[in-house]
Amino acid sequence: MKEIVLLDGRKAVIKEGKGRDLFWAFENATTQNEIIKLLVIRLVEVEGKPITEDELEEMSLVDAMTLLNEVGRIASPFQARK
Numbered sequence: 001m002k003e004i005v006l007l008d009g010r011k012a013v014i015k016e017g018k019g020r021d022l023f024w025a026f027e028n029a030t031t032q033n034e035i036i037k038l039l040v041i042r043l044v045e046v047e048g049k050p051i052t053e054d055e056l057e058e059m060s061l062v063d064a065m066t067l068l069n070e071v072g073r074i075a076s077p078f079q080a081r082k
Contacts, residue, residue, distance in 0.1 A: 002070060006063045012046045014070055022075070036072045043071060 002014045017039065025038035037056070044051045044067055056064060 010047050015043045017043050040067050040071045
């Protein structure tokens, strides 16, 4: 798990993902670019509650990019091997 403090002071937690989370994102993505977004929705909780797609889309650009980057880093096979 990784904790991130958002600009508004709320705490976001990225849960440890499983293969089923990745496969769910593959199955539900309409484009390849959407896979990381769906992983954010699947793995991130804000103040103990699952993040919604609407909440992610309405976040500040900085917070949304931070979450996308952190989940992308975790999902990268190159980072996972380090």
